Amino acid sequence: MRAIVYRGAGGIDVVDLAEVATPVAGPDQVLVRVRASGLNRADVIQRRGGYPAPAGWPADIPGLEYAGEVAAVGPGVSGVEVGARVMGLVGGGAQAEYLVTHRRELIPIPAGIDFEQAAAIPEAFLTAYDALVTRGRTRDGERVLVHAVGSGVSTAAVQLARWLGATVAGTSRTRSKLDRVAALGVSETIDTSSGGFAHRLSRPVDVILDFFGGGSLNENLQALGPKGRLVILGTLQGGVAEKVDVARILRGRLEVIGTVMRSRPHDERVPLVEEFIARVLPELAAGRMAPVMGAVFPMTELAAAHAAMEANEVFGKIVLRW
Amino acid sequence: MRAIVYRGAGGIDVVDLAEVATPVAGPDQVLVRVRASGLNRADVIQRRGGYPAPAGWPADIPGLEYAGEVAAVGPGVSGVEVGARVMGLVGGGAQAEYLVTHRRELIPIPAGIDFEQAAAIPEAFLTAYDALVTRGRTRDGERVLVHAVGSGVSTAAVQLARWLGATVAGTSRTRSKLDRVAALGVSETIDTSSGGFAHRLSRPVDVILDFFGGGSLNENLQALGPKGRLVILGTLQGGVAEKVDVARILRGRLEVIGTVMRSRPHDERVPLVEEFIARVLPELAAGRMAPVMGAVFPMTELAAAHAAMEANEVFGKIVLRW
Numbered sequence: 183m184r185a186i187v188y189r190g191a192g193g194i195d196v197v198d199l200a201e202v203a204t205p206v207a208g209p210d211q212v213l214v215r216v217r218a219s220g221l222n223r224a225d226v227i228q229r230r231g232g233y234p235a236p237a238g239w240p241a242d243i244p245g246l247e248y249a250g251e252v253a254a255v256g257p258g259v260s261g262v263e264v265g266a267r268v269m270g271l272v273g274g275g276a277q278a279e280y281l282v283t284h285r286r287e288l289i290p291i292p293a294g295i296d297f298e299q300a301a302a303i304p305e306a307f308l309t310a311y312d313a314l315v316t317r318g319r320t321r322d323g324e325r326v327l328v329h330a331v332g333s334g335v336s337t338a339a340v341q342l343a344r345w346l347g348a349t350v351a352g353t354s355r356t357r358s359k360l361d362r363v364a365a366l367g368v369s370e371t372i373d374t375s376s377g378g379f380a381h382r383l384s385r386p387v388d389v390i391l392d393f394f395g396g397g398s399l400n401e402n403l404q405a406l407g408p409k410g411r412l413v414i415l416g417t418l419q420g421g422v423a424e425k426v427d428v429a430r431i432l433r434g435r436l437e438v439i440g441t442v443m444r445s446r447p448h449d450e451r452v453p454l455v456e457e458f459i460a461r462v463l464p465e466l467a468a469g470r471m472a473p474v475m476g477a478v479f480p481m482t483e484l485a486a487a488h489a490a491m492e493a494n495e496v497f498g499k500i501v502l503r504w
Numbered sequence: 505m506r507a508i509v510y511r512g513a514g515g516i517d518v519v520d521l522a523e524v525a526t527p528v529a530g531p532d533q534v535l536v537r538v539r540a541s542g543l544n545r546a547d548v549i550q551r552r553g554g555y556p557a558p559a560g561w562p563a564d565i566p567g568l569e570y571a572g573e574v575a576a577v578g579p580g581v582s583g584v585e586v587g588a589r590v591m592g593l594v595g596g597g598a599q600a601e602y603l604v605t606h607r608r609e610l611i612p613i614p615a616g617i618d619f620e621q622a623a624a625i626p627e628a629f630l631t632a633y634d635a636l637v638t639r640g641r642t643r644d645g646e647r648v649l650v651h652a653v654g655s656g657v658s659t660a661a662v663q664l665a666r667w668l669g670a671t672v673a674g675t676s677r678t679r680s681k682l683d684r685v686a687a688l689g690v691s692e693t694i695d696t697s698s699g700g701f702a703h704r705l706s707r708p709v710d711v712i713l714d715f716f717g718g719g720s721l722n723e724n725l726q727a728l729g730p731k732g733r734l735v736i737l738g739t740l741q742g743g744v745a746e747k748v749d750v751a752r753i754l755r756g757r758l759e760v761i762g763t764v765m766r767s768r769p770h771d772e773r774v775p776l777v778e779e780f781i782a783r784v785l786p787e788l789a790a791g792r793m794a795p796v797m798g799a800v801f802p803m804t805e806l807a808a809a810h811a812a813m814e815a816n817e818v819f820g821k822i823v824l825r826w
Contacts, residue, residue: 395754396750399748399750414750414753417750417754421750421752421754422747422750423747423748423750424746425744425746426746426748427743427744428739428742428743428744429739429744431761432717432736432738432739433767436761437759438753438759438760439753439760440750440754440755440759441757442757445755
């Protein structure tokens with residue numbers, strides 16, 4: 183099969199399209215013919231050498247999510263039909279023509295959603311659901327702040343937060359992205375190209391989804407109201423925070439919650455997938471939520487897709503298709 | 505009535521015993537004749553000017569917990585008998601001969617527990633219960649690290665952690681205190697008079713109860729295993745943490761949780777008290793848990809009690825009695 187392969191770490195020149203061995207489905211596994219795969223910030227960071235694949239996943243083939251068809255099932259797998267349209271998260275290896283995954287991590291693609299749209303769903307919606315619901319415990323009537331609000335995860339988070347009954351504020355350094363999120367339900371936008379956000383919020387928030395990490399930790403703490411939860415999903419502005427106001431964490435009874443999706447073991451992925459299928463998939467199937475499609479590139483033009491992501495110019499998900 | 509009064513902020517000389525007006529129970533309130541009151545670190549910090557009483561509580565009379573008898577009930581209060589033995593938390597004013605509190609914040613004192621013992625229960629056990637159960641979500645089979653393990657809150661936390669099915673490691677700078685906590689169920693002790701703790705733990709922990717704040721934040725993060733929760737109850741080693749390893753919070757999917765008891769509104773105190781009465785009070789009544797009594801001072805010798813707390817030499821609670 184063909185697959186994207188990272189030949190070492192560095193710039194876009196380490197990306198190659200190569201012929202590699204097609205994987206074989208083992209017990210409880212399913213072989214998926216990949217039709218499309220989302221591109222994630224993590225793929226770019228991995229290309230630069232900063233985010234190796236967890237154990238048990240392809241080390242040199244990137245790709246954390248896919249949409250495709252079941253091509254074959256492994257020994258002992260029942261209830262999964264060859265040809266079924268499926269999507270899901272993997273720890274790596276999705277930017278290939280085939281991948282294997284555990285049958286219990288498959289998510290059926292609802293009718294009416296095509297492969298490209300489906301490939302934009304798993305990472306964005308599962309990550310945002312987990313961050314807002316499982317970790318952030320967002321409740322009806324609360325107020326959520328979503329940073330970098332034009333990203334795939336963020337545009338999913340906005341829809342999920344509204345579905346939970348929360349109101350949403352969003353930040354971006356790109357004015358045109360802020361202009362577009364109002365349609366998703368963001369009621370307050372802050373353009374951070376010209377400064378900070380905490381003092382410009384109309385009032386404190388209950389939950390923050392943050393991708394910046396160290397560089398914005400103190401300002402995030404300032405933005406939280408009593409019992410607020412800061413869910414950190416990335417460290418794009420550094421892995422170390424200087425002079426953290428711990429007294430504020432105490433006084434406000436705040437929580438700083440770190441989360442990553444990729445390294446989770448199978449035993450944790452399964453209940454999340456099951457909860458997602460039960461609660462969120464019906465919303466997607468009915469069209470009450472939808473992935474925000476930013477750009478679709480042929481897999482053979484992965485370099486251009488990486489460049490688009492690194493330029494921060496795309497609103498919504500970047501998807502790769504075979 | 506007589507009451508301890510702080511005349512300004514500073515050393516032990518600001519403490520005075522004065523004649524003040526006896527409070528009057530309003531609607532839904534109860535007047536309690538205080539027989540004993542626990543001394544807490546917060547009382548010492550407040551004396552130094554660092555921890556003012558929250559709104560609605562006496563600003564100059566210290567004391568966060570009491571044991572005594574119902575002396576009178578306010579308008580509309582039923583189901584509370586004059587003479588009933590009660591204990592509880594207040595936002596201030598417990599180091600006085602009388603106090604008023606809401607009827608729903610009263611905790612009955614079980615038979616067999618005297619006033620001095622009872623005065624050692626509310627702050628230590630409610631704080632530790634809330635930190636371990638409500639905030640820290642400690643589960644059967646987990647591993648808990650309790651800092652300053654000889655304190656009132658810590659000795660309660662050790663018993664509660666064991667009751668939850670957790671194993672307990674403890675730190676102290678005082679060897680003799682570490683020698684005594686084994687009897688409470690601490691299975692691993694670390695003497696921090698000669699250095700750090702994280703690298704000396706036999707293995708990572710799931711939950712940490714911390715009173716040090718900024719000064720120990722990074723080392724606490726190092727001590728946590730995957731999905732670990734650091735519950736911070738104090739900032740005795742500073743309110744600011746330098747160079748916090750946010751990337752570790754992410755990778756480990758850790759949580760940093762701040763908590764304070766004193767400033768909580770009535771609406772939050774009531775469900776905590778109700779849960780405590782249902783779950784923990786039976787353990788205390790049956791003698792399966794007990795407050796660790798460190799020293800009892802007459803209220804008139806409060807200066808000596810403050811000095812004993814500031815010397816960090818007492819193992820367990822310091823209690824004041826009229």
